[in-house]
Amino acid sequence: MRLLSAFLVGLIFGLGIAVSGMINPAKVLNFFDIAGTWDPSLAFVMGGALITTFIGYRFVLRRPAPVIEAKFLLPTRRDIDARLVGGSAVFGLGWGIAGFCPGAALPALGSGKWEVMVFVAALIAGIWVARIAQSRTGERAAA
Amino acid sequence: MTAIETAFTPFQSLAGGVLIGLSAVLLMFLQGRIMGATGILAGLVTGNAPGERSWRAAMVAGMVAGPLLVLAVTGQMPVVDVPVSLPMILVGGFIVGVGVTYGSGCTSGHGVCGMARLSPRSIVATLTFMVVCFATVYVIRHVLGI
Numbered sequence: 001m002r003l004l005s006a007f008l009v010g011l012i013f014g015l016g017i018a019v020s021g022m023i024n025p026a027k028v029l030n031f032f033d034i035a036g037t038w039d040p041s042l043a044f045v046m047g048g049a050l051i052t053t054f055i056g057y058r059f060v061l062r063r064p065a066p067v068i069e070a071k072f073l074l075p076t077r078r079d080i081d082a083r084l085v086g087g088s089a090v091f092g093l094g095w096g097i098a099g100f101c102p103g104a105a106l107p108a109l110g111s112g113k114w115e116v117m118v119f120v121a122a123l124i125a126g127i128w129v130a131r132i133a134q135s136r137t138g139e140r141a142a143a
Numbered sequence: 144m145t146a147i148e149t150a151f152t153p154f155q156s157l158a159g160g161v162l163i164g165l166s167a168v169l170l171m172f173l174q175g176r177i178m179g180a181t182g183i184l185a186g187l188v189t190g191n192a193p194g195e196r197s198w199r200a201a202m203v204a205g206m207v208a209g210p211l212l213v214l215a216v217t218g219q220m221p222v223v224d225v226p227v228s229l230p231m232i233l234v235g236g237f238i239v240g241v242g243v244t245y246g247s248g249c250t251s252g253h254g255v256c257g258m259a260r261l262s263p264r265s266i267v268a269t270l271t272f273m274v275v276c277f278a279t280v281y282v283i284r285h286v287l288g289i
Contacts, residue, residue, distance in 0.1 A: 003201040005173040010202035013166035013178065013251075014209020018221040020159020023210060026147040026224035032280035037146045041156040046254065048160025049167070053259035056168030066175030073176050074260070075247075080267050087246025088253070092272035094242055095250075096279025098235025099227060102243060103180035103251035105236075106203055108223050110210035115225040119236040124188050126240020127181075131189050134244070 002068055014107035020045040023108045025099030032096060094126075146284060147226050167256050174198075179252025181243040231289075246272070 021027045022045050031042035065071050095101050100108065100119050108116045167178035176182075187199040214220045225232065243249045246268055248257065253272075257265020283289050 002174070002198045005170075006198040006202040007205040007208075009166050009170045009173070009178070010205025011208050011212065012162055012169065012205075013202075014206035015212060016159045016162030016164075016166060016209070017206070018159070018210040018213045019162060020156045021149070021152055021221075022156075022159065024149065024222050024224055026222075026226045027149040029226060029280055030146065030149050032277050033146065033284055034277070035281060035285055037148045039149045039151055041149075041152050044153045044156035045160040045163070048157040049163040049255045050160075050259055052161045052164025053167045053255050056164065057171060057256075057259050060168060060172045063172075066171065067173045069175045071175060072171070075177065075257070075262065075264075078263055080264060083245050084247060084264055084268055085271050087242050087244065088268040088271035089242070089246075089275045091239055091242030091246050091249060092275025093279050094235045094238030094240075095272065096235075096276040096283065097227070097231050098239065099225065100236070100239070101180070101250045102184055102239065103249060106180055106184065107206045107209045110207040111220055111223040113223050113225070115229075115232055116223065118229065119225075119232050122233045122236025123240040124184070126237040126242075127185050127188060127244050128240075129237075130241045130244035131185070 005068060013103070014110065016049070017104055017107040018110075020048075022104045023111070025104075028101075028104065029096075029099040147224050163251070163255065164259075167251070167259070177252055177256045179248050179256060181247075181249045181252055185244065228289075242272075 017023045021041055027039055028042060030037045030039035098119055102123060105116060105120050105123060109120060170176055170178045183199050183202055186195055187203060190196045210221050248268060253265040253268040258269055
């Protein structure tokens with residue numbers, strides 16, 4: 001049940017990434033290139049996703065529990081620390097260099113393009129190294 | 144390498160965005176979790192409990208099947224053009240991995256799910272990576288001229 005649910009959720013997500021055009025780094029980079037070959041499409045992707053999630057969460061989170069698990073697993077931290085801002089800035093830098101974010105790269109693997117495989121391998125290496133660095137400094141791993 | 148022009152696709156992009164939102168709502172409804180690609184991938188590659196890995200693997204399989212379903216229905220694979228060089232893919236990918244780990248999330252987790260919950264952390268994270276990404280693309284394309 002869990003596996004089927006996860007596969008279905010992944011499929012709808014992957015379909016959304018593919019249909020929206022976020023799967024295409026050329027399109028994503030053009031969103032960020034207002035001074036050049038600007039393509040505002042990404043704002044519509046974010047807008048559609050945000051509005052749907054905002055409304056959907058209002059109904060779902062009113063329920064006592066999710067269907068499969070015993071309770072909702074929601075992040076509870078509200079503090080803004082240097083790690084959050086610094087990490088996000090580093091992510092923005094990498095996104096601007098390569099044109100892929102993790103959520104677009106995973107579905108893009110389905111295209112079979114070697115560039116996507118290289119990106120995902122480098123992405124996993126980055127996650128590994130950061131996790132090891134975090135565990136050495138005794139930090140709790142991020143959710 | 145030079146930039147590739149892409150067509151403005153407001154309707155397709157909006158429809159795709161709604162699908163992304165639906166997947167996030169469905170995951171919360173069924174499993175009570177945030178739909179974040181960073182968390183899914185990190186849990187898959189660094190998770191120690193096998194029960195935590197299997198459903199994440201199933202989700203990634205579903206994601207990969209997304210564009211294949213588009214191919215099956217329309218007869219055309221969605222366009223994936225990577226307009227940057229191999230070193231930029233490698234360096235960019237590694238940097239994204241480090242950044243999303245320290246920043247605890249990416250476009251899906253912070254930008255969609257966290258923003259939809261009006262989480263102050265996610266709002267700050269999203270503003271930060273969007274602004275830095277705009278600046279990075281400007282510098283690469285218009286200052287360095289790569």
